[in-house]
Amino acid sequence: MSPDDRLSRLLLLVPYFLARPGMPLLEAANDLEISEAQLREDLQLLFLCGLPGYGPGDLIDMTIVDNAVTITYDAGISRPLRLTGDEATALVVALRALADVPGLSAKDVVLRALATLEGAVGLSATPMVSVAPSHTDESTMQVVSGALERGRVLRLRYYTAGRDVISDRTVDPIRLLLVSGTAYLQAWCRGTEAERLFRLDRMERAEELTELAACHEPTGQPRFSEGVFAPAADATLVRLRVGPASRWIAEYYPCEHVRSDGTDRWVISLLANNLGWARRLVMGCGP
Structure with a gap:
């Protein structure tokens, strides 16, 4: 059974x-x-x-x-659950996003549930809107998922965007998270001796070691309602005046304030933990 x-x-x-x-x-x-x-x-x-x-x-x-x-x-389950149209649509969108996560275990279960729900509410099997996580190499997801399942240590070659450096990390994996379409590994970093989040699409290499990972309980349920970025207490407030070609900054990064200056320019204020990152952001915007 x-x-x-x-x-x-x-x-x-x-x-x-x-x-x-x-x-x-x-x-x-x-x-x-x-x-x-x-x-x-x-x-x-x-x-x-x-x-x-x-x-x-x-x-x-x-x-x-x-x-x-x-x-x-009966604790409220005296009859089968009946979803409203909005509830059913929201659940279909969530299941489609989950089914698109690379390396997902039990994907067949998700697809069966999705097909059943789509058939029940009369939604097309071909979605009008595609919901997918940011690009993550399938092999990376498989290595990370496998290490989690087997309780093994991971060795990562990881790009840190804030400092623009690539470093080797040895971590005890805790769990995988999906936030706003981006996959993260929550893990205990042995180098920093602290819990860290690692974006899977910034892992240049992931290797599962034979060593068993130490057991680390998550320090708390992450709060991602406003994004993953957590400004430090001494973060610097950076103010940028950008044109239409760089307006994407306000949509891509968490900002404190965004306002038009009355022309085609925008004034964007955001917190930066590292001024080197802010300088590279400005230089990447061009003239």
């Missing part, structure tokens, strides 16, 4: 028993085409499912008297 089969059955059990209070276990097992022992295991698992809070008043509850089952609290 696959996990998918069991999950589908668990989602069915609550509405099934709600419609049949006092249903004998053996008769229910025959209906569901499983053994009575398997049904008992499923019901024991349902006792641990419910709403956030997970207290006695939040979890699914039932009584089993004389081998007959009656649901006494």
Whole structure:
């Protein structure tokens, strides 16, 4: 029995028993085409499912008297979930983005869920809008994903854009993240002895070592609502006056203020942790 089969059955059990209070276990097992022992295991698992809070008043509850089952609290899943059009579209977009992540494990599960949802809401299998993460080499993603799965140390040759340097890093991988279409590795860097985020598209080389990685719990859930960049306490406020050809800066980098000067020029204020990076940005814009 696959996990998918069991999950589908668990989602069915609550509405099934709600419609049949006092249903004998053996008769229910025959209906569901499983053994009575398997049904008992499923019901024991349902006792641990419910709403956030997970207290006695939040979890699914039932009584089993004389081998007959009656649901006494359904935790809101008395009927199958029905999505609104907006909710379904948002979920389709998220699944399409997830399916496009290079090296994704269990991609077939994502694609099956996407196909089912698209068929249910009548969306075209050919998306009108393509949602894809920034380019990451497939082999890099496979190496990083493999090291995470096997709990191994990674050796990286990594480009740091802020300092315009390439360095070799040895890291204990923690987890992969996808932020605004860009894949990151959250890892413990042994050189800096601190937790760091590494963009996969800036890895020139990734090598999985035979050494087992040390276990590091994430220091906290990253907050990416305003992007990945976190200005230092002593960051310098840089003010740029740019023309139409460099207007992209305001869309690509997190900015403090953006305003028009009344002509075709824009005044952009942004924080920089490294003035060398800011100088290279200006020089790259040309005259």
